[in-house]
Amino acid sequence: MQSDRTDWITVPLTGDLLRGALDLERTERGLLPHRLPARARAQCADGQLALAESQPSGVRLALRTRATALELDVLATKRVYAGAPPRPDGVYDLLVDGHLAGRAGVRTGTTLTIDLATGAMRREAGPAATVRFDGLPDTPKDVEIWLPHDETTELLALRADAPVAPLPDRGRKVWLHHGSSISHGSDAGSPTATWPARAAALAGVELINLGLAGSALLDPFVARTLRDTPAELISVKIGINLVNTDLMRLRAFTPAVHGFLDTVRDGHPDTPLLVVSPLLCPLHEDTPGPSVPDPESLGTGRLRFRALGDPAERAAGKLTLNVIRDELARIVEQRAPQDPYLHHLDGRALYGPADHAELPLPDGLHPDAAAHERIGERFARLAFGPRGPFRDAGAPCARTSGSRGR
Incomplete structure (x- = not known):
């Protein structure tokens, strides 16, 4: 070697x-x-x-x-x-x-x-x-x-x-982000071209990326990890994995979100905390999961996914992306009077219908490299911009050497 x-x-x-x-x-x-x-x-x-x-x-x-x-x-x-x-x-x-x-x-x-x-x-x-x-x-x-x-x-x-x-500490604020495979960087062109890395570079912050492909499932041990990790800015992107794994129903989802946020707040009571709902994904907007690889696509050289759920199952509490978006917005609104540092962002502001028409999801679930760049730039503007919840991110930050994630 x-x-x-x-x-x-x-x-x-x-x-x-x-x-x-x-x-x-x-x-x-x-x-x-x-x-x-x-x-x-x-x-x-x-x-x-x-x-x-x-x-x-x-x-x-x-x-x-x-x-x-x-x-x-x-x-x-x-x-x-x-x-x-x-x-x-x-x-x-x-x-x-x-x-x-x-x-x-x-x-x-x-x-x-x-x-x-x-x-x-x-x-x-x-x-x-x-x-x-x-x-x-x-x-x-x-x-x-x-x-x-x-x-x-x-x-x-x-x-x-x-x-x-x-490299010495440059006094940048730490942005701690948790999400699914899209936050992890699935189909991005390189590690600095994932949408969180792109947004962090534009905002001048230090990124700790807890985007976990297939695994943004409101797990308590992830909430405790967010709680225990020093950071000045935190975001959690919730939704798509709960649908495409068909993991829980609405009855379990609502208290699970509250519990997840409560745990994060135990360690970060005054930290700006942004809850991001799912990006547009036509596969699961109104159709529950699970989603599985489409066997007909395997021989074509391009993997695609399909949804196995039935839209009628929403009446029994099955989750879709629209159900999750509505509930996340309601939860944040409910908590906001007691938590002025809690914020909400509709994921369709990052990738919505017009974006899907121009840059469709190649496999039905994940954005391509060009869409990652667009999502990162929009997140930087909406979250770190003059009216965003992270708008003071560019201010220098004094911290101890152990607070950056190893």
């Missing part, structure tokens, strides 16, 4: 070099970033959640150095969905002083084969690989290496041709 250069400095992989992870697992070979702490992971044995939280969306190495070349040895986990089109390799984005300066990827790694029909997973060991960036300016600079948002990545070694130090 390593080149034959003799001037490399081996940089110890320590937590102070990483941002966006809430836990670091020391493995036999290196470090595995996690976006949920060990206590939370221990409370749920779901394989989908384990896969999602180990994919380092928003996790980045943050360095100050004058190095002109960097090498990162990694062991990636490549997903293969049986019968579905091949997935692209994960992307590593290099930022220099906040500007995109390079992209790379690795072709090899552990292979995880997933049966879409049953959820069964089969793992096959594979080799590690090296990501290299060179040709960087020979001047002191801030460098960030954003790890692939959708590819579990074990960090094995870091090398540079000049000394490396952790």
